[in-house]
Amino acid sequence: xxxxxxxxxxxxxxxxxxxxxxxxxxxxxxxxxxxxxxxxxxxxxxxxxxxxxxxxxxxxxxxxxxxxxxxxxxxxxxxxxxxxxxxxxxxxxxxxxxxxxxxxxxxxxxxxxxxxxxxxxxxxxxxxxxxxxxxxxxxxxxxxxxxxxxxxxxxxxxxxxxxxxxxxxxxxxxxxxxxxxxxxxxxxxxxxxxxxxxxxxxxxxxxxxxxxxxxxxxxxxxxxxxxxxxxxxxxxxxxxxxxxxxxxxxxxxxxxxxxxxxxxxxxxxxxxxxxxxxxxxxxxxxxxxxxxxxxxxxxxxxxxxxx
Amino acid sequence: xxxxxxxxxxxxxxxxxxxxxxxxxxxxxxxxxxxxxxxxxxxxxxxxxxxxxxxxxxxxxxxxxxxxxxxxxxxxxxxxxxxxxxxxxxxxxxxxxxxxxxxxxxxxxxxxxxxxxxxxxxxxxxxxxxxxxxxxxxxxxxxxxxxxxxxxxxxxxxxxxxxxxxxxxxxxxxxxxxxxxxxxxxxxxxxxxxxxxxxxxxxxxxxxxxxxxxxxxxxxxxxxxxxxxxxxxxxxxxxxxxxxxxxxxxxxxxxxxxxxxxxxxxxx
Numbered sequence: 056x057x058x059x060x061x062x063x064x065x066x067x068x069x070x071x072x073x074x075x076x077x078x079x080x081x082x083x084x085x086x087x088x089x090x091x092x093x094x095x096x097x098x099x100x101x102x103x104x105x106x107x108x109x110x111x112x113x114x115x116x117x118x119x120x121x122x123x124x125x126x127x128x129x130x131x132x133x134x135x136x137x138x139x140x141x142x143x144x145x146x147x148x149x150x151x152x153x154x155x156x157x158x159x160x161x162x163x164x165x166x167x168x169x170x171x172x173x174x175x176x177x178x179x180x181x182x183x184x185x186x187x188x189x190x191x192x193x194x195x196x197x198x199x200x201x202x203x204x205x206x207x208x209x210x211x212x213x214x215x216x217x218x219x220x221x222x223x224x225x226x227x228x229x230x231x232x233x234x235x236x237x238x239x240x241x242x243x244x245x246x247x248x249x250x251x252x253x254x255x256x257x258x259x260x261x262x263x264x265x266x267x268x269x270x271x272x273x274x275x276x277x278x279x280x281x282x283x284x285x286x287x288x289x290x291x292x293x294x295x296x297x298x299x300x301x302x303x304x305x306x307x308x309x310x311x312x313x314x315x316x317x318x319x320x321x322x323x324x325x326x327x328x329x330x331x332x333x334x335x336x337x338x339x340x341x342x343x344x345x346x347x348x349x350x351x352x353x354x355x356x357x358x359x360x361x362x
Numbered sequence: 363x364x365x366x367x368x369x370x371x372x373x374x375x376x377x378x379x380x381x382x383x384x385x386x387x388x389x390x391x392x393x394x395x396x397x398x399x400x401x402x403x404x405x406x407x408x409x410x411x412x413x414x415x416x417x418x419x420x421x422x423x424x425x426x427x428x429x430x431x432x433x434x435x436x437x438x439x440x441x442x443x444x445x446x447x448x449x450x451x452x453x454x455x456x457x458x459x460x461x462x463x464x465x466x467x468x469x470x471x472x473x474x475x476x477x478x479x480x481x482x483x484x485x486x487x488x489x490x491x492x493x494x495x496x497x498x499x500x501x502x503x504x505x506x507x508x509x510x511x512x513x514x515x516x517x518x519x520x521x522x523x524x525x526x527x528x529x530x531x532x533x534x535x536x537x538x539x540x541x542x543x544x545x546x547x548x549x550x551x552x553x554x555x556x557x558x559x560x561x562x563x564x565x566x567x568x569x570x571x572x573x574x575x576x577x578x579x580x581x582x583x584x585x586x587x588x589x590x591x592x593x594x595x596x597x598x599x600x601x602x603x604x605x606x607x608x609x610x611x612x613x614x615x616x617x618x619x620x621x622x623x624x625x626x627x628x629x630x
Contacts (some may be wrong), residue, residue, distance in 0.1 A: 065545075080463075080544045082544075082545070083544050083545050083548065084459070084465070086464055086545075087454070087455040087458060087459050088459060088471075090452060090455065090563065091366045091452045091455050091456055091459075091475070092471070093383075094452060094511070094570050095471075095474045095475065098490070098493070098508055098509075098511075099474060099477065099478065099512060100474070100487075101479070101493060101494040102483075102489035103489050104436070105489065105493055106397060106485075106488060106492050107487040107494060109492055118496075119477060119566065120494055120496050120497075121495035160388070163381055163384050163385075164384070164388060164438050166383060167378075167381035167382065167384065167385050168385075171378045171381055171382070172378075172385075179385065183389060183392070185391065185393075186392050186396055188569075188613050188617065189396050189399075189609060189613055190573055190588075190589065190592065190609045190612070190613075191396060191573050191575060191589070192575055192589055192592050192596065193399055193592070193605070193606065193609050194395065194396065196596055197395030197396060197398060197399045198395060200395070200399070201394075201395055201397055201398070204493060205478075207398065214372075218504060222474055238392070238395070241388070241392065249420055264615060270377070281428065292589070295482075296482070296483075298482065298593050299482020299483060299485060300482075300578075301483075301484045301576065302553060302575055306466050306596075316482060316484040319485070319488060320580075323488045323491060324580075326584045327493065329488075329491075331490065332488055333516075336482075336484070336488050336489070338484040339482060339483070340481060340485050341481060343481070343483070344480060347480045
């Protein structure tokens with residue numbers, strides 16, 4: 056990276072900055088750049104590269120920095136064992152479900168706060184975010200108390216005589232994982248939708264009503280399409296961290312609610328088969344980045360403004 | 363207002379009322395599990411059965427007499443403070459570089475800085491574990507702190523970018539026309555203007571770190587952070603009320619911190 060290029064800026068309006076100024080900016084440039092580049096190189100890029108390399112290693116014997124004969128055997132065994140890929144698909148399915156439910160539930164909330172709550176909107180939003188300040192683990196733990204056999208929901212069902220035996224199907228499965236994750240994400244998902252709704256120009260709605268659009272038509276043909284970038288943003292904001300989730304299934308998932316992230320965790324901790332865990336991680340990372348790129352394309356606002 | 367205006371106003375009010383009801387219903391549902399937990403903190407018994415047999419503040423006292431618990435909270439405080447300060451400095455640097463300089467790799471730098479938002483935590487944790495093992499670095503609060511700088515960085519960069527995008531470079535150029543060097547112009551002109559945003563960014567990074575568990579579980583050494591300690595204790599129903607009492611205290615402290623930050627922002 057040439058220093059002269061580094062300090063080349065947009066052509067200045069008026070006059071060129073003097074050489075002394077460029078020199079001073081050059082020093083600042085490197086002083087700001089070097090620490091963060093060093094940090095990202097050592098603690099983000101290098102670990103991910105090392106992990107990708109490790110995924111081609113047969114086993115963990117010997118020092119990690121010693122060269123080894125690369126092998127694709129873990130990738131081959133992934134292709135030969137459908138259960139891992141099936142679990143990845145299941146996790147993606149859970150994430151889609153969680154993201155869709157969360158976005159759907161958060162939309163009216165965002166609509167109310169952005170367009171109908173008036174001057175109290177800020178206070179009502181803070182109130183919505185308060186649960187966020189409670190420990191994540193305890194919020195998940197709370198759902199164990201809600202859904203367990205001696206939990207709140209079963210107590211209510213038993214108390215009203217709707218069931219004789221406590222339902223055990225509420226906890227330790229995909230259902231409890233989904234419910235808990237939706238619960239955790241709702242306030243967060245409302246934020247991008249709110250931001251999109253706040254940008255809708257009231258004049259456009261006035262124009263629609265001048266053209267005799269009913270409130271329902273105004274919503275369907277004006278407000279909703281204009282808020283789609285926020286909706287898509289909310290969806291992926293929830294989807295991306297949920298695919299790789301391992302903590303919530305660990306706590307309320309039991310064996311049938313296990314997700315792909317739990318398998319990776321097992322290979323890094325209990326099983327101590329890091330090469331295989333690295334291979335599973337690489338596969339998930341590639342898939343996640345592909346989805347993220349798709350998401351960035353989809354949020355392109357122009358696509359929703361133009362017919 | 364015309365007659366049609368009046369006609370279209372009625373259904374609007376009705377939907378408003380529905381939305382209002384929806385908001386409060388959802389809010390109640392969001393608070394229900396937390397409220398339930400909070401009951402544990404003041405319930406005299408370790409199991410919850412209604413009606414409550416008695417109220418007590420003993421659990422809060424037990425917090426003070428559980429040294430391991432206090433220690434883990436102190437560890438979390440140190441990790442969150444250290445990592446949020448480093449993340450704020452690095453992230454503010456990235457934002458300034460991105461809006462004030464044109465250089466090759468400008469977009470790459472921004473992309474890498476927000477990449478930790480996309481990399482699943484379990485993958486990032488595994489990768490850092492590989493790195494530290496390869497170079498024989500023992501797991502400790504420091505390794506957790508490094509991971510937390512990484513996940514705080516995207517938040518800081520995004521918050522600082524939003525602040526700096528509307529901040530015209532002419533202001534610094536004016537300062538430099540008056541004889542200030544570029545670093546001086548940054549320090550005396552830009553820094554005061556973006557300081558409140560830096561405080562907000564730092565607090566965000568702090569709260570993200572303080573509550574972080576997925577990375578910490580992989581990278582923590584013998585000294586646990588609060589979430590890691592909490593996770594170990596959740597198996598035991600007898601200590602649950604103490605844990606929840608601690609969480610209530612921490613939540614109150616967070617709330618106080620945020621209100622304080624808001625105050626500081628207003629005074630400025």
